[in-house]
Amino acid sequence: VDSTSWVTIGRNGKIIIPHYLNGEWLYDKHTKKISVSSQSPDLKKTGQHIENVSPKEKEIILEYIHSKGYKLGSSEFVVVDADTYKLKDNEKWAQKKETVVDGKRRIERVFEPGLANQYTLRDEINIIYYQDLEKSLPKYPWAYKKQSNKFTFR
Numbered sequence: 001v002d003s004t005s006w007v008t009i010g011r012n013g014k015i016i017i018p019h020y021l022n023g024e025w026l027y028d029k030h031t032k033k034i035s036v037s038s039q040s041p042d043l044k045k046t047g048q049h050i051e052n053v054s055p056k057e058k059e060i061i062l063e064y065i066h067s068k069g070y071k072l073g074s075s076e077f078v079v080v081d082a083d084t085y086k087l088k089d090n091e092k093w094a095q096k097k098e099t100v101v102d103g104k105r106r107i108e109r110v111f112e113p114g115l116a117n118q119y120t121l122r123d124e125i126n127i128i129y130y131q132d133l134e135k136s137l138p139k140y141p142w143a144y145k146k147q148s149n150k151f152t153f154r
Contacts, residue, residue: 006130010122013037015115016129020060027136031129034061038075038108038116039094065115070125073114079104 009016015036019029035042035049042048050061050072065072077094082105087093094108110117115125 006126007123009033010126011119013040013042013119013122015065015122015125017061017064018129018132020064025064025132027133036072036115036122037119038073038077065125068125068128070121071112071114073116073118073121074111075108075117076111077106077108079106081105 013035014033017032017034019026019031021029034053040049043051046052050058053061062072082097082100082103085105085107087107088109090110091107092110093105095106097105108117113121115121
């Protein structure tokens with residue numbers, strides 16, 4: 001089976017966080033997809049972006065990120081002259097050339113590379129999530145029982 005749905009999560013600025021309970025990451029419970037991209041429209045939606053969740057939830061998300069060896073990262077956005085500006089090593093265009101208005105274009109200045117500003121790192125941590133999910137599953141064949149139209153592992 002071939003699917004690209006896993007990669008669209010990271011490309012849309014999100015990472016997958018397993019359920020956290022009593023100091024453990026539980027892969028057989030409901031997971032959360034949380035936006036971490038510094039360009040995400042979810043920045044304006046309460047509870048959808050790491051920057052607008054509760055302090056406790058942010059602490060848990062950061063704990064997961066750091067436990068997997070990643071950083072959130074940091075950037076700033078600056079508007080520059082689209083025709084004359086030359087990108088520096090830590091900068092990238094944050095706006096498509098076709099969307100330039102009045103000769104101005106946004107750049108992203110990366111101070112610390114991380115999940116917030118690199119989709120490849122979001123892809124990596126999401127792959128790690130799926131690998132950890134696989135490790136948490138019981139060996140096949142496993143017993144299951146039907147509960148309210150959902151199959152659960154015993």
